[in-house]
Amino acid sequence: MLVEASGERQTRIEDRLAWLRARAGDTTDQRSDPRIVPVQKAVNVRLPNSQTVVAEIVDLSMSGAALATSERPDPGSAVTVGKRFATVVRQTADGIAVRFKLPFSPTTFNEQVVL
DSSP states (O other), X not given: OOOOOOHHHHHHHHHHHHHHHHHHTOOOOOOSSXXXXXXXXXXXXXXXXXXXXXXXXXXEOSSEEEEEOSOOOOXXXXXXXXXXXXXXXXXXXXXXXXXXXXXXXXXXXXXXXOO
């Protein structure tokens, strides 16, 4: 790829590419909240069309969850995971990731939690 840019702009682009190359091998988890896998993994998910499907919790944080499901609503869709209101933030290979409208409190968040 050839980029036509001023010397200063080209230097900034090269610096950015070097930074991205350096981070490419970084496999550390950069999510802000710690993740757990609850004992009870099965959860009902109410989709935007009011259809309810069963999903499996891949992992759970105080602010959201990754869910394995064959149904994949679009990002930005409002869903209900168990009794928690959530928004789909992305689709994954196995399902969706959601952010809860109200996060868990640290006192109630543990492997025994039931959505």
